[in-house]
Amino acid sequence: MAKIQVSTNINNESVEYLCEPHDTMLSVLRNQLDLTGSKESCGSGDCGSCSVILDGELVCSCLMLAAEAEGSKLETIEGMSEGGKLHALQQKFLEKAALQCGICTPGFLMASKALLDHNPTPTETEVRFWLAGNLCRCTGYDKIVKAVLEVADDMKESA
Amino acid sequence: MNEISNKWIGKNTVRPDGAEKVTGRAQYSSDTTMPGMIWGHVLRSPHPHAKIISINTKKAEALEGVKSVITSKDIVDFPLDKPVMLGIQDMRWMCRNIMARDKVLFHGHPLAAVAATTEAIAEKACNLIEVEYEILPWAIDIEDAIKDDAPILHDHIHFDGKPSNIAGTLEHKKGDIEEGFEKADVIIERDFKTEAVHQGYLETHSCLVSVAADGRATIWSSSQGQFMVRAMTSFLTGIPQSNIRAIPAEIGGGFGGKTIVYLEPLATVMSQKTGRPVKIVMNREDTMRASGPTSGSKSKIKIGATKDGKIVAAQGIYYLQAGAFPGSPIRGAAGCSLAPYDIPNAHTFGYDVVSNRSKVAAYRAPGAPIGAYGVECVLDEIAESLKICPLELRKINAAKEGTKAVHGPVFPKMGYIETLDAAINHPHYKAPLGKHQGRGVASGFWFNAGGESSAQLNITEDGNVVVTTGHPDVGGSRASIANITAELLGINHDRVSVLIGDTATIGYSNLTGGSRVLFASALVVTESAQIVINQLKQRAAKIWGIDEDAIDWENGEARPAGDNAGKFAPLTLAEIADKATATGGPIGAGYQVNTEGAEGGFATHICDVEVDMDLGIVRVKRYTSIQDVGKAIHPDYVEGQLQGGCAQGIGWALSEEYIYNKDGHLDNTGFLDYRMPVCSDLPMLDTVIIEVPNPKHPQGVRGVGEVPLVPPLAAISNAVYQAIGKRSYSLPMSPPKVLKIIEGS
Structure with a gap:
């Protein structure tokens, strides 16, 4: 079967690639585009380690076909910091020790960014349910939830 | 640099490996690639218990893109009559766990592996391997495994004088319980049951192995011990440890589950056979089915x-x-x-x-x-x-x-x-x-736990510090080592870098496990820092022309111990480092020991x-x-x-x-x-x-x-x-x- 040519935008840069019809977005990100910040922990959409933002919506890139990115705008963890400056969420995760092994961290950061983009003033319960699609086995989520809530507070104050 | 508090122990500093982890740049085992790399896949048993009558790999080998097919014949055999221990692991079991011999013993037990130009071809080739099984009765639960007519997994294991699935016992005794229970006013006796649970690390097992033309192997994998990876791979492939360099990738969770190998020896053998770097990534299903x-x-x-x-x-x-x-x-x-x-x-x-x-x-x-x-x-x-x-x-x-x-x-x-x-x-x-x-x-x-640990602490030419230890960092140990080093040397925390060495760059260090890492590595880092502080005092003594005993190390600088020592303006770590060449050469020290006292x-x-x-x-x-x-x-x-x-x-x-x-x-x-x-x-x-x-x-x-x-x-x-x-x-x-x-x- 012929490969599909895809033109898309990833982290504000135009990207073109060829993919098989069955290739997942995650496999193209990792194996073709060297964007290995998105992780595969389950491959079935249950863990959120491969979370990316597609046209503003949070998706598991392991459940998305690479061909679907045609004409879209994709954000991955590699595009979260700008000009060497960490995003507020990245900074807060570091300061609050909201990561241990770090393998789930890119996914949590993308999911948290998507949450605050949608809802800049979430309650603890809203944070917990929004992030329920992301598994973390190290932290018990405590410091992650606190970090996200603090960033939301900081944003409110600076708004 | 002297205005800082010098109190870093107990501070919530930002971890040295943090920025890479929040930006997606940290390299976990499956994030690494090599030029010319090919992919491996493992064929696993569909049966819980069966004799392997024959394995025919001809069709798999003939598939275009397939470079190597291996079975237990390609893994070093450890005969059943003699234990060969590496820590608590017996190589008799390890060689059979990574590749079944004679029998498959669980659903998911590996029995062959393929390396091919793509992962899909390797998987397809696995499905072309023809295995003839004689299916045996099986036992999953404890009750079924210990009853009189239970199917026996290992004929040579005996208990009470006959073949058994009870492979060992352990007993602790103190006093006399019969007498003790006689004195009791209340006695409660209950039966409990728990189910097997997985460690649940989110990073599945994976590795990349490159065996060069001179036979030297380099392994990138995530584990709780690069030295364990080296030793087990050496045992199971026959390559001497000196020819294996195990590089610890960042580890995406282990919790004990990454204290043994599954894939490294298979990839090593296939890389040896093909002359190509081989990468194998275990998927979640196999991780749950076949890892501990x-x-x-x-x-x-x-x-x-x-x-x-x-x-x-x-x-x-x-x-x-x-x-x-x-x-x-x-x-x-x-x-x-x-x-x-x-x-x-x-x-x-x-x-x-x-x-x-x-x-x-x-x-x-x-x-x-x-x-x-x-x-x-x-x-x-x-x-x-x-x-x-x-x-x-x-x-x-x-x-x-x-x-x-x-x-x-x-x-x-x-x-x-x-x-x-x-x-x-x-x-x-x-x-x-x-x-x-x-x-x-x-x-x-x-x-x-304590155990073997090694550290190297080097002063850079500009007077900062690089510490290398040998234990993979599963949850912030580098941050803690940075705190301790800053405290001991009396310098600002951000002047300390902490790295995890590979098996070629740091001395033997036992596994990250048993809650031993900070206990052990803090001990060897402390010893290294003491040696370095003595060196710094010696250098200051040379510069000032006084006795080194007349020098104190305080707040990151050398000072005369008292008025009798002479009047000298303090020498900072940076100033001493700057004169290192003239005063005797590089400043740094390592320390290695079997730590005790946990x-x-x-x-x-x-x-x-x-x-x-x-x-x-x-x-x-x-x-x-x-x-x-x-x-x-x-x-x-x-x-x-x-x-x-x-x-x-x-x-x-x-x-x-x-x-x-x-x-x-x-x-x-x-x-x-x-x-x-x-x-x-x-x-x-x-x-x-x-x-x-x-x-x-x-x-x-x-x-x-x-x-x-x-x-x-x-x-x-x-x-x-x-x-x-x-x-x-x-x-x-x-x-x-x-x-x-x-x-x-």
Whole structure:
């Protein structure tokens, strides 16, 4: 079967690639585009380690076909910091020790960014349910939830 | 640089490896590639127990793109009659676990592997391998494995004079339990059952191996010990250790499960055969099916106490699943379960039971949560029948300095009673409870560990510091080492870089496991820093032309010790480094030792649950972990250990279990069915850090990481009892089981 040519935008840069019809977005990100910040922990959409933002919506890139990115705008963890400056969420995760092994961290950061983009003033319960699609086995989520809530507070104050 | 506080121990500094991890740049094992790399895939058994009559690889080899097909013939064989130990692992079992010989022993057992130009071709080729099996009867659960007519996994393993699936036993005795029980006013005896649970690390196993034309192998993989990877790969491939360089990738969780190898020897052999770098990534399904969970168990606990709450006798009999090969953590169950208590007459006995499941691997305080579960639940019943507060009951019997533990040692200074007092006085313990809510408590112990550790501390030419240690960092150990180094040298924390060396760049260091890493690496880093400080004083002495004994090292600079030494302006680390060449050359030191003096850790947990009486769902509403950590070098990461262990305990107690179907297949190999706690399942997890310094450690460090998983099973179980008024004696307390208990008589 012929490969599909895809033109898309990833982290504000135009990207073109060829993919098989069955290739997942995650496999193209990792194996073709060297964007290995998105992780595969389950491959079935249950863990959120491969979370990316597609046209503003949070998706598991392991459940998305690479061909679907045609004409879209994709954000991955590699595009979260700008000009060497960490995003507020990245900074807060570091300061609050909201990561241990770090393998789930890119996914949590993308999911948290998507949450605050949608809802800049979430309650603890809203944070917990929004992030329920992301598994973390190290932290018990405590410091992650606190970090996200603090960033939301900081944003409110600076708004 | 001198205005800083010089007080870095106990500070929540930003970890040295943090920026790479929040930007997605940190290299985990499957993130690495090599030019010319090919992909491996493993063929696994579809049967729980079968003789391998023949394996025909011809069709697979003929497939275009296939470069290598290997079977057990390509892995070094360790004959069954003689153990070959590497730590606690026996290479007889390891060689058969990574590639089945003669028999497949569990659903998912590897029996061949293929390397090909793409992962898809390698997988397709695996399906072309023709295997003829003679299917054998199998045993999955302990009861089935130990009955008289059970199918025997290993004919050479004997117990009571005949072939058996009981592969070993372990016993601890103190006093005379018969006499002890005679003195008891109340005796409670209960049977408990737990299911196998997986460590649940989110990074599956993977590796990339390149064997060069000169036969030297380089391995990139994520493990809890690059030296373990090197040694096991050497054993299983026959390549000498000096020709293997194991580079530790960042590790995406291990919890004990990455203390053995699965893929590295296979990729090494295939790279040897093809002359190409070989990468293998295990998927989630295979990780669940074929990499180590921890044991399921059955146990019988009997405890007797007098009216005033003094425990006079206790007995624990434990049967633990080992999986297909011997080696369940009976030591943790039999050794830790009674350790928090001073009991005059005690007996624990563990049985190591093999069955047709994947081989177990270590999981956070291996065996100890299983041991504590039964004991701490029975203590709850004793407290209830004697009408004594369960924490008071524990206090009456608490082990303290000088107590001889059932498993042998005499305890030094330690903080168990402090955890009980903190629990009794914690607002959580007095907070009111709502309808269908209950509160439970439990305690726990883990041995902790020392062992081999190496460190190298170098002063850079511009007067900063690079520290290299040999233990993979699973949860912030680099941050703690940076704190300690900054403290000892009296310099700002951000002038210290901490790296994990590979097997060629740092001396032998034992596994990251047993809660040993910070204990051991802090010790060797402290020794290295002392040597370096002496060197710095010698250099200052040379510069000033005075005796080095007349120099103090303080706040990151050399100073004359007193007026008699002469008047000199202090020399900073940077100034001394700048003159290093003229004063004798590079400044730096390494230290390597088998560390001793690790002392046990204790914790007490308080848990509130709410039970949905219609659906049987147990929800944890509030949780407080209280633990003696010795000294918290980096409090946030200490808290993180307490919180993470607690969350894993909640999963073990309420929702996680290995479920085998009638065909002996593991039925729940994905995270949808193997239900680990998610964010919305949990409340905030409170912690109380107790610091009773370990007298045998320069910073007072005890191990931290294991203990947090020991008390939760019983704490949650006891809380469920308080909520519904009926006791559960088996885990997980999943909704259908809880409903049955609620509706039962």
